[in-house]
Amino acid sequence: MRLYVVIYVNDLLIGGNDPKAIKKFKGYLSQCFHMKDLGLLKYFLGIEVSRSPKGFYLSQRKYALDIVKECGLLGRKPVSTPMEQNHKLATDEGQFFHDSERYRWLVGHLVYLTYTCPELSYAVHMLAQFMQKPRTKHWEAAIRVVKYLKGSYCDSDWATCPMTRRSLKGFIVMLGNAPLAWKTKKHDTVSCSSTEAEYRAMGFTVRELKWNHELLSCFGVPHTQPMRLHCDSKSALLIASNLVFHEMTKHLETDCHFVQDEFLDGSLATAHIRTIVKLADIFTKALGSKQFSYLRCKLGIRDLHAPT
Template identity: 75%
Template sequence: MRLYVLIYVDDLLIGGTDPAAISKFKGYLHTCFHMKDLGRLKYFLGIEVARSPEGIYLSQRKYTLDIVKECGLLGCKPVSTPMEQNHNLPKDDSEFFHDPERYRRLVGRLVYLTHTRPELSYAVHMLAQFMQQPRKRQWDAAIRVVRYLKGCPGQGVLLSSKSDLQITAYCDSDWATCPMTRRSLTGFVVMLGDSPVAWKTKKQETVSCSSTEAEYRAMSFTTRELKWNRAILSSLGISHTQAMHLHCDSKSALHIAANPVFHERIKHLENDCHFLRDEIQNGSLTTSHISTTEQLADIFTKALGSSQLMYLRRKLGICDLHAPT
């Protein structure tokens, strides 16, 4: 028997494997505190929860519509992508935006929205770099994200009930993407079966000398996330004994991971090499090549066109429960 309690200030989520134990625990809490039982989970911290035979659907529709309304864009014309391709925002030299506090508030709300909207991760990552002194064009880019949300406020993540509990990850990098520091961008998504459970867009900590090096660092970073997710499953009583799968679209980075020979071109990558190779050699991780067009993590490292964005969005399991069928 297992009992799980998630606490945020004075809000609680209680779950477990034994309904009788859950009822007994709630009864005990009633004797200790003045509290109200709201029944089965439907809404928690702005996240809406819906259940069906297909699985559990998580969205932030009300929260999204609140953002659109606050920006005064309920009647605006939607756009098909959250960010314009080839935007070059870091080099923008337009006039400073007159109300930086408003920009910070909007970007802060968008950050929280990425909990159920993975496709926003790259756009929000870019916008969050200009919090101190945003410029007019960067504010326009933030408004474009809101216009994108206007067209699909009910989108969210479906956690499938038919999961085989196989942990799989896709990782990608965009080499030297930052024009100011020339640091590369890492993007990854971790899937449990067909359901996305973790994703991130993050600038790498050091400058990579080649695209292969940037891809390899992305693989190493994603492997650490894979191990953490497996540990979470273990703490929930789920044993994941099979090898985790890592997909990368760089053949050269995959070759380095498989080749036990070090040479001078990768000697500064030695720590990452040892870490990744150890996971492969002990059988806890397998790697494979995937084409760029099928690379799910591509959505986390660059602004895509509408057709590719929609394709990868579907592959990630992002859907709209409120959309007409």
């Protein structure tokens, strides 16, 4: 028997594999505290939960529509991507936006949306870098994300940040066909090559894979097969499987040993993937409409309220 309890302030989620034990536990809590049983989970912290024979579907549709309404964009034309391709937000030197507090309010709300909208990760990552002194162009870019919401609702891009020249690393962890974890993050140091940037991203992703592997084990979901790590950099994959350190990669020795240990232990299997189908691209760069829509569909993101 397994019983799980998730607590946030005075809200609780109770789950497990024994309905009788769950009912008994709720009865015990009702004796200890004044508690209201709302039945099967439908809405929790702004996240809507729907069920189907295929599993659960998480959505923040109401939360997103509230943002659209607050911004006064209910009647505006939607856009197909959250951020314009080939944008120059990091180097923009136009006038500062007159209401930085409102900018921070909007970006803060968009951050919470990334819990169920992984395709917003790159856009929100970019916008969050200008919280202190946003410019008008930054506000316009944030409004574009809201327009996208109205309509819709392991990678490294070497030296992609023109302010620091540090690369962006992004990953997505899939459990079957369902996205489990995702993130966009700027590298802590400047990478000397695209290979180094890709390999650092691999190390970053492997740590996340190990964490999710342990977390799933705690929930009684064993995973005995090697975790498969996809990457489009053949040179980075060769470093992962080759114990010989070349001169150009000697400064990566710590990360190399970490990834190689997992590879040799049999808990990690690497695989090359074509760039055009690389899901992590959606976390590290602004894409065109066609590629963005393709990768978003591959992520398993669906609009349950869209007309059929």
